[in-house]
Amino acid sequence: MNGFHALLVAQFLSAFVDNMILFVAQAILVRDAFPGWYLQLVQATFLFAYILLSPWAGRIADRFAKRLVLIGGNVVKCGGVGLLLAGADPAIGYAVVGVGAVLYSPAKYGILPFLANSDQQLLQANAQVEGTTILAILAGAVAGGWLADHSIILALTVCILFYVGSATLCLGIPSDPYNSDIMFRNAIPDFLRDLSRVLQVPRGRFSLLGTGGFWMASAVLRLAVFSWLPVAFGIRDNTTIGLMITLSGVGLVVGAALTPRLIPVGHTIRVIGCGALMGSCLLLLPWSPGLTLALLIQTICGSFGGMYVIPLNAILQRVGEQTVGTGKIVAIQNFAENTLMLAGVLAFLAASMTGVPVVWSMSANGLVLLLIVARLYLQQRSCQTSV
Structure with missing residues (x-):
C-alpha cells in the first residue's frame, strides 16, 4: 500500500466514525430525555472547537510531519468517544472529538500537494479524498443509525476501534518536509495576518466564500433532516x-x-453553475409532495454539491502553497467554513427554539447559498480573471 492509498483508507475510517458519532449522540440525547433542540447545541460545540483552535491547527500541521499530526488527531478523537462512554454530557464529548478533527483536517489536505506532482493530479487527489470521505459518510450514517438504535455501547466501541485503525494506517504515509522553526506563541496575530494575506488574493476570497457556503448549507441540511423527516413523512428511527x-x-x-471530466482546472463558471443548482435543490427540497421526489432531489443536490466544492478545494490549496503554506491554508479554510457553519447551525437552533417551521428554515438555507453563489459570480466578473 503506497502512501496515498494509506491516506485514503485512514481517511475513510476516521470520517466513517466522525459521521457515526452524530447518530450516537442523538441516541444518547433521546435516551436521557434532553430537549429536542440540544442536538443543534451539540453540533455547535464541535464547530466552535474548529474556530477556537484554527490559529494553532495550521501551525501544528506545518511544524510537524503530517502523518504524526494525523495520528495525534485520531488519538484525541478517541478521547472524546471515551468521554461519551464514561457518561459525560454529549456536548462535551463531541467538542473533544472536534478538537481531534481540527488537528486532523489541515494535515489531511495539506499533505496532498506533497503527494501530487501537478495541478491535474492535485485535482484528482482531491476528488479521490472527497469521494472516499463521502463513501465514509454514507457508510457511517447507515452504521451509526443502525448501531445507535441497537446498542449505544457497541456503537461507541466500534468508534474507538476504527479511530485506532486509522491512526495505525497513518504510519504508512511518507513523512513530508516540515518547518521546525515555526513557533506557537504569536499564533493568533500571525493567523490573522495569514488570513488577511489569503483574502488579498482574489482566488483565495473566491474559494473561501464558496467552500464556506457549501459546508454551511450542508451542516444545516444534515441537522434539519432529523426534524423534517418526522414532520413530512413520519420517519423517526435513526436507521431510516x-x-x-x-x-x-x-x-x-x-x-x-x-468533477475531473466535466470541470477542468480554471473553469469557474461551471463551478458557479453547480453551486446555483445545488442551492435551487435545497430551496425546493422541503416542499416535496412525496418521498420519492424528495429522495431524487437530495441525490441531485449532492451531485451538484460535489462538482461545486471539489474544484474550490483544489484552488485554495494552490493558493496556500503559493502564500502561507499548505497546512496553514487548510486551517484558514476550516476557520472560514466552520464560522459559517456555526452561524448556520445557531440560526437553525434559534429558529427551532422560537417555533419556526422546519420547512421554512430549510428553504432559507437554500436561499442563503444562492445569495453566496451570486456573490461569487459578481466577484468573478469584477475581477475579470480566471480563478
Whole structure:
C-alpha cells in the first residue's frame, strides 16, 4: 500500500466514525430525555472547537510531519468517544472529538500537494479524498443509525476501534518536509495576518466564500433532516434517517467522480453553475409532495454539491502553497467554513427554539447559498480573471 492509498483508507475510517458519532449522540440525547433542540447545541460545540483552535491547527500541521499530526488527531478523537462512554454530557464529548478533527483536517489536505506532482493530479487527489470521505459518510450514517438504535455501547466501541485503525494506517504515509522553526506563541496575530494575506488574493476570497457556503448549507441540511423527516413523512428511527442522509452522499460520490471530466482546472463558471443548482435543490427540497421526489432531489443536490466544492478545494490549496503554506491554508479554510457553519447551525437552533417551521428554515438555507453563489459570480466578473 503506497502512501496515498494509506491516506485514503485512514481517511475513510476516521470520517466513517466522525459521521457515526452524530447518530450516537442523538441516541444518547433521546435516551436521557434532553430537549429536542440540544442536538443543534451539540453540533455547535464541535464547530466552535474548529474556530477556537484554527490559529494553532495550521501551525501544528506545518511544524510537524503530517502523518504524526494525523495520528495525534485520531488519538484525541478517541478521547472524546471515551468521554461519551464514561457518561459525560454529549456536548462535551463531541467538542473533544472536534478538537481531534481540527488537528486532523489541515494535515489531511495539506499533505496532498506533497503527494501530487501537478495541478491535474492535485485535482484528482482531491476528488479521490472527497469521494472516499463521502463513501465514509454514507457508510457511517447507515452504521451509526443502525448501531445507535441497537446498542449505544457497541456503537461507541466500534468508534474507538476504527479511530485506532486509522491512526495505525497513518504510519504508512511518507513523512513530508516540515518547518521546525515555526513557533506557537504569536499564533493568533500571525493567523490573522495569514488570513488577511489569503483574502488579498482574489482566488483565495473566491474559494473561501464558496467552500464556506457549501459546508454551511450542508451542516444545516444534515441537522434539519432529523426534524423534517418526522414532520413530512413520519420517519423517526435513526436507521431510516441515516439511510435518508446517505442519498446526498451518493450524489456527492457521483459529483466527485464527474468533477475531473466535466470541470477542468480554471473553469469557474461551471463551478458557479453547480453551486446555483445545488442551492435551487435545497430551496425546493422541503416542499416535496412525496418521498420519492424528495429522495431524487437530495441525490441531485449532492451531485451538484460535489462538482461545486471539489474544484474550490483544489484552488485554495494552490493558493496556500503559493502564500502561507499548505497546512496553514487548510486551517484558514476550516476557520472560514466552520464560522459559517456555526452561524448556520445557531440560526437553525434559534429558529427551532422560537417555533419556526422546519420547512421554512430549510428553504432559507437554500436561499442563503444562492445569495453566496451570486456573490461569487459578481466577484468573478469584477475581477475579470480566471480563478
